[in-house]
Amino acid sequence: MGGKNKQRTKGNVRPSSSGRAAAVLTRDGGAIPGFVGFDTAVTSELSYVPAVHGAEEIDNLVDADFRLVLRKLSKRDVVTRLKAVQDFGSMCQERDAEEVKGVLPYWPRIYCKISVDHDRRIREATQQAFEQLVLKVRRSLAPILKSLMGHWILSQCDTYTPAASAACQAFQAAFSPGKQPEAIGFCKDDILNVLQDVLLKETADTLSDPQSVTEEERESKYVRMVTSSLLGVRRLLSLLLQSDRTALEERLAHLLNSGKFWKYSKHKTPQVRGAFFETMCALCEFTPGLVQAEAARLCPAVLLSIDDTDPVVLPPVWEAVLHVDSWTHVNAKKGFLPKLWSLLKVAGKGMAKALHPNLMPLLSKLPQQVTDPTLDFYTTFFSSVIQGLSSERAVTSPSESAVIVTSVVECLRYCILHSTEDEEEQKKIRTMLLSQQLLPLLEKALGDPSLQNGPLFLLVTELLISWEKKAGLRGDDEDEADDSSDIFQVLLADFWEGLGRLFVRYADNEDADPQALEGVATLLQVMRYPERVKKKRAQKKKSVKICFSKPENNEKTVVEAEGVEKPVPTASELLNEKPLGSLQTQHFEDVVCQLAQLCLVHVNEKHSERHLVFLSLLLQSFHTPRVFSTLVELDDKTTPGSEQRDELTMKNPAMQFLLEQAVEWLAERERTDTEHLVEMVFSSLHCCSPQEITRILNHITTVTLEASTDPEALISCHDWLKGSVLGEQLLGLTEELCDVRGNAPASTASTSNHSWTLISMVLSQHHNNGPVIGEVYMEKILKRLHATLSETKSLSDAGNTEPLICFICDVASTFFSSVQDCLLLLSAEELLLTVFQLTAQDPTHTHLSDSLLDKLRKVCVAGVQSLVQHSEYEVKKGGFLHRAAVWVVKQLLTVSLDIKSLQVLIGAVQSLVETIISVCDKDSPLPARFFTQLMPSQTEWTRIRQDLPPQWVKTPLLTGCYRGVCEKPSMEMWKLRVSARPPAHLCACALLGRVAQTVAFTPCDKKEADWDSPLPKLQYTVSELLYALQWCKEVGDIAAFHSLLTDSGLLGLQSQVPMKDLLETLYSRSVEGGGLWSLTLGNYIHTNKLAATHSGTLRTLYGSADSLFPVSHSKLSTLQVLCPTMTKEDRETLVALATAGIINWQENDDVYGCLAVLLCCLKADTHVEDEVLQAILATVMEWRSGKEDWFLFSSDLSKATAPQLNLAVEMMRFLSWLVPNCPSVLGAGQWDFLLCSMLAWLETSSENVSSLWNPWVQLFVCENAAVIVAITGVYRNKMYQIQFFLMFDFVDNPEHDLNAFSEPDDPVFPLAVLQSVGAALMYVPVQQLKQNSLPPRFIADQKTNLPEPLQTLLNTFCPLLLFKARPLQITVYHLLEKVMPQLPECDGEGDNSKSDDDSDEPCLSPPASLMSVLSTCEELCDSILAGVQVGEFAVVQPLSVEYSCILGYLLAWKLLLTFFKSSPSHLRAHYAQFLRRSCSLNKLLLHLFKLMPENPIYPNQGPETKETKTFFTESQSLAVHSKCVEWELHHLACSVYYSTVQDLPAMVRLWWNSQEKRVSAAVEKFTIKYVSPVLSAQEIASVHTSTQMFDSMTVKARSAAREVIATYSVDDIFIELVIQLPQNCPLGSITVESGRRVGVAVQQWRNWMLQLSTYLTHQNGSIMEGLALWKNNVDKRFEGIEDCMICFSVIHGSNYSLPKKGCRTCKKKFHSACLVSVNMNWRVWWWGCEEIRCLLCGVYFWLWGRTIVCLYIGIIDQ
Secondary structure (H helix, E strand, O other): OOOOOOOOOOOOOOOOHHHHHHHHHHHHHOOOOOOOOOOOOOOOOOOOOOOOOOOHHHHOOOOHHHHHHHHHOOOOOHHHHHHHHHHHHHHHHHOOHHHHHOOHHHHHHHHHHHOOOOOHHHHHHHHHHHHHHHHHHHHHHHHHHHHHHHHHHHHHOOOOHHHHHHHHHHHHHHOOOOOHHHHHHHOHHHHHHHHHHHHHHOOHHHHOOOOOOOHHHHHHHHHHHHHHHHHHHHHHHHHOOHHHHHHHHHHHHHHHHOHHHHHHHHOOOHHHHHHHHHHHHHHHHHOHHHHHHOHHHHHHHHHOOOOOOOOOOHHHHHHHHHHOOOOOOOOHHHHHHHHHHHHHHOHHHHOHHHHHHHHHHHHHHOOHHHHOOHHHHHHHHHHHHHHHHHOHHHHHOHHHHHHHHHHHHHHHHHHHHOOOOOOHHHHHHHHHHHHHHHHHHHHHHHOOHHHHOOOHHHHHHHHHHHHHHHHOOOHHHHHHOOOOHHHHHHHHHHHHHHHHHHHHHHHOOOOOOHHHHHHHHHHHHHHHOHHHHHHHHHOOOOEEEOOOOOOHHHOOOEEEOOOOOOOOOOHHHHHHOOOOOOOOOHHHHHHHHHHHHHHHHHHHHHOOHHHHHHHHHHHHHOOOHHHHHHHHHHHHHHOOOOOOOOHHHHHOHHHHHHHHHHHHHHHOOOOOOOHHHHHHHHHHHHHOOHHHHHHHHHHHHHHOOOOOOOHHHHHHHHHHHHOHHHHHHHHHHHHHHHOOOOOOOOOOHHHHHHHHHHHHHHHHOEEOOEEOOOHHHHHHHHHHHHHHHHOHHHHHHHOOOHHHHHHHHHHHHHHHHHOOOHHHOHHHHHHHHHHHHHHOOOHHHHOOOHHHHHHHHHHHHHHHHHHHOOOOOOOOOOOHHHHHHHHHHHHHHHOOOOHHHHHHHHHHHHHHHHHHHHHOOOOOOHHHHHHHHHOOOHHHHHHHHHOOOHHHHHHHHHOOOOOOOOOOOOHHHHHOOOOOOOOHHHHHHHHHHHHHHHHOOOOOOOOHHHOOOOOOOHHHHHHHHHHHHHHHHHOOOOHHHHHHHHOOOHHHHHHHOOHHHHHHHHHHHHHHHOOHHHHHHHHHHHHOOHHHHOHHHHHHHHOOHHHHOOOOHHHHHHHHHHHHHOOHHHHHHHHHHHHHHHHOHHHOOOHHHHHHHHHHHHHOOOOOOHHHHHHHHHHHHHHHHHOHHHHOOOOOHHHOOHHHHHHHHHHHHHHHHHHHHOHHHOOHHHHHHHHHHHHHHHHHHHHOHHHOOOHHHHHHHHHHHHHHHHHHHHOOOOOOOHHHHHHHHHOOOHHHHHOOOOOOOOOOOOHHHHHHHHHHHOOOOHHHHHOOOOOOOOOOOOOOOOOHHHHHHHHHHHHHHHOOOHHHHHHHHHHHHHHHHHOHHHHOOOOOOOOOOOOOOOOOOOOHHHHHHHHHHHHHHHHHOOOOOOOOOOOOOOOOHHHHHHHHHHHHHHHHHHHHHOOOHHHHHHHHHHHHHHOHHHHHHHHHHHHOOOOOEOOOOOOOOOOOOEOOOOOOOOOOOOOOOOOHHHHHHHHHHHHHHHHOHHHHHHHHHOOOHHHHHHHHHHHHHHHHHHHHHHHHHHHHHOOOOEOOEEEEEEOOOOEEEEEEEEOOEEEEEEEEOOOOOOOOOOEEEEEEEEOOOHHHHHHHHHHHHHHHHHOOOOHHHHHHHHHHHHHHHHOOOOOOOOOOOOOOOOOOOOOOEEOOOOOOEEOHHHHHHHOOOHHHHHHOOOEEEOOOOOOEEEOOOOHHHHHHHHHHHO
């Protein structure tokens, strides 16, 4: 039993006692019985599954899966319990009802436990699972309802909201709303039992086990349970019917009698206190009789807790306060009121939103004895509340402040309504509330913007309106007037009297506060138009609604949580709106008139600007005749000579005020800010007639030019706006604003802003579909704006014009978007065109910022939208779209655009087209017509095609895809590189393609016959686009050019054109022009696989083969493309025609064309009779005698024309085809002709190396090499070797020959020639390489054992591994690879200079030329890969300088590894020692792990591939003509690494063990994943396939176990060794395990196992080589040669030497290397006595020479 933590004895499989008991139970009963549950108390332990002894049938009711889940519910692990609850819910949902019902008898005790779990996730999941259970069992829940309901109610009051919500949802799923009270009443006693137990009996230690639950968790659970129980009492009372509540009163009385229950009101946890007060609210509401009996406890508990400001507690406390009806048990004046005053003064400590809405109900509930004396009580109450406005929280929170203000006004309104008697006491209360509370509050608000922005002014206005109703001053509310109307009239009079004095005190002051004056104006405006403020508040999203409990006349007061926007109404709104809800009392207007007079006095006498602004604000709201009359009367008294006025002016006081006051103020020159004066003018105009308005505005315009910012107010001034006075003034203003050269007077930024706003307004406003101002002046203003934008570039040099252009953009945008048909004006179209041109030019040229360009683009969009929306608009000559298209075409064809400028232009045009499409109708022809205007003419297309650089010819010419000519080729022409700026043809194609893609779209399911492209002749645009793409492809796929044409999916345009139409267009242009059109046609056919799918369509293009004869250059190009797609009959027809032309060459002027057509057909696998071929060959041989100049033998190719070279090339092609395909037609004479011609051409090629800049000369040489390859491929064994001597002559000095060309990336560098000649040199026999006739080349001090021809070959070709031309590097590699296996034999037995006693470690260098190249490459690679860490992937650009360097480095190592692998074992050790000393291998491995990809998966693997191919499983063919070099370098790096670990495993293992942990881990991980499986499989396979035979030893392999078994038997001796390859082969050591052995001593057996392990670990070779070495060692042992007494081996593991150093006393022998390695303190015996002690007998003996010590100094130091 004991010893739970003791270690079980190894091999003890006997189960524990509990396990044995379970097994016994299983045997006895057949099933494991369930465990009996315990009681249902909260503290009970959870039963796993139910069990009743002697009642097996009950156990069977529980499903086995349910039993398993229920067991998990008792686990301690939280995650396990959570998963079990979730599984239980899922099972309840998925299983049948009968299976679920089996759980019901046992669910209550489980639910009661887990529903109060510590983890809230489990509680939530429990309720969710319970819901699924309820939904499944429905009525079957009734028998267990009483045992569940108590905890169910607790769960519905869980402090974790999701859990409580889930419990409520389960409750609603179980009972409908009508059934819930019935269900609760049925279980009321059980519910109350659970709740009372928790509240009165339980503690933290009884609810949880102290031994397994921490104190913190116990306390947390207790608090949560108490809180839920208190809330549960509330929920119980709220759900019960009244009769059930009465039945429970006796038991509830027991709860209320408990002292512990009342202590919860002072609990330290806010949650408990809050729940207690919520419970008290419910008790007061539902059981008032019980509460009345406990009033002595209730009143102190509630009323003395009002200072509890915790956010959880305060709301329920105040709700409970309002439920308290008896105040006799508390001294309110000592206990309650002081706390209330303190709380109000601090605004509830941030809880004003919860506190202050309860204040007015509190006032209504307070008994008389609490509020006496009433005057003092109200004074203190309101003072405290208003003081709370100054608290920190109220100052920083507008919402808190708004709630306090609302509460103040509500309470004040309530108090006045209850103080309307004539008693002296109530008069004092009214006076105090008015003079000491309301008016000071308003005064405070006048200096506080936050109060001004709050609801105070609106609430005061509504208060005054209600007083007016009570006073009977509002005609529509006379019924509300009662006996107290006189009191409210007096109240209103007192209010306005006090408010008037307050206003005068602020206004009648020379240094009046502008903020206070603005506050006064705001208050008066709210009083004037309260409905408008209400409307704006109603639009606010976030609001707190507070209303009276008994609203007066259904009025509702809404208080916004956010600040209120100051109501600054426009003049038109004031004109149209009647202030129906404003104050009706006369005192209101009296106050306004008084303030207006004060302002006028201060303005006239003291020139007070702030009073002028205040007057403007007043007149915006109060533009009434009485106010203007008051102003005029005051002016008459103060201004002399006022009687001289005309009669019209005298009739209207508003006009009189304007002409005599406002205009004069506007005319003052020193005035800068006139906005308030303008508003004053337009406010006053509402009291004037149209004639008076025109007169006033004309008068004002002659003085100054300003306007109201209110657009609607301009409607009443129509005649004045159309007049010349305003027009000239606006035009002059525009000239002034647009003059940035300094001619106009300077203006401030604010003045400029106002002026531009004015210009924008007059251009954008329209009335009755016409401009506001005169059309003539609008034209002139637009012309001036257009002229300013046109000068943008020149202006930008003069200074910062961004603000000016920005203003013009704003004006133009407003104009275009506001005025209908605005672009019918010519000046408007010119302005729009200029804007478009600015957006379509590179910002580096226009010097415009990004933000300004964005504005210009928006202006352009707005203008185009306005233009296109005009229903009759067309692309007519001189219109915007026509002129824009002409300008774009000019930019494309005449301006040399760089890529960025072109992209900007394309983007602008595309945006223009998208805007047109977005506005016009679906079937509108406008986009198509605009596209037509953008297309160049046919003449322009032809010109820009001819202007394309001719460098495209070279690639298709040299690849045989194109047969063309060049008029006068020159080196300068071919040396030119393609410009970085795209040609005009590419620019036009890119733009048109993008526009066409935007306009044209055909659904994919539409058939060709149904195509109706919205663009006319789209096939021409697509054909030009394909032509441009073909040009990009042929010049080398310049990435930037290619992406211009393809990035946006322009190739998808092909699908918008019927294939037949596009094919016919391409064919016709190919027949007419040939050249690049033919290549485009061929590429289109190939890309779309038309030869297989549309052969009939292709046949209809040319009709019959006869139509292509006689062949011209263009027809020949077309025929070359179409020939592979032609039918057999057509090709045979072509062969017949071509053959006739060749045979009758004397009568045919185009022999070249016939020969080219013949070759096209032959390469298309056209069958030709041997007799025909013989006739053609005979004709060609006839030319040799009659037209030898056609062959260009011994000719100066620099003077030969392209047609001449083409003819010779075609003859070479014919011969190179003839040799492999029809060798039977070649007799002895034909072979002589063939070989002689080949040699003559080869000699001509070698004499014209300097002319290789000419692509046709390069083609000549390439085809010559192709003839050699063809002949060699067929007759390799009978090959005449003379041509290879000539080939060597051609490349005998490659560096000298190639010096005629600067760099391999030079456009005229003959790379194709190197490829072709390299392919021919692949066939050079090894013997000829060993006996070559290259000029001797030797290097001073170069040690070598090689013959002179081989050394010359290496010295000539090895440096070429670093040449920056890949074809040359690959060719040299293949040539040297052939001779590498021949080189080790030249080293014989190694270094013969060593002493006879073999005292030195042998060391031998691989070929010096190769090591020199490696040394150079190492330094270059170090610098290239310096910033790359081991394991990272170095990205090398293909065919770059770095690429060539790394390629040469890896090829050199590949040659060195080939050399190493070809060496015999004894030499391999010498070479390995050299590599170890030079550390070259270490550097190689570091470089390889920077070059090998992290995931070396072989590219382009199909899904059908069963096993993933990698660079290690696939061999690499380094072809000279390889086109795909993207992965070549990485594949080569993997190949080198594989060869290294295969041929030099010991050295790789040594390097790996010496690396730091990060490097070694990365190397091992990569090797195990990709290399080791391949290497192990190859090692095992090599054992299987090995042909090596051993005497007395057999070797077998087991691939599955990675094992090799060697069995050695001699006479009676039998030895079996098992060699196990490690998982990380070859990094890990190979293990040698013992098999069977017979006749061998144990010590000798161990020695031999150690020897084999040493050989396999330290030798660089395969397992078979290691076994051979070990067998040789064992054979020597049996031959009588003694072991070395240090390493116990006959043959040394590294230098393969025998033991030769012998002790003269004991006659034992040792290896020299073993002696030195053991005596590590060699310096002692070397410098001391020059003798060494025998390790066996202890006798010292002399060394035979000192060289052993010198040799091993470096080794030991390492």
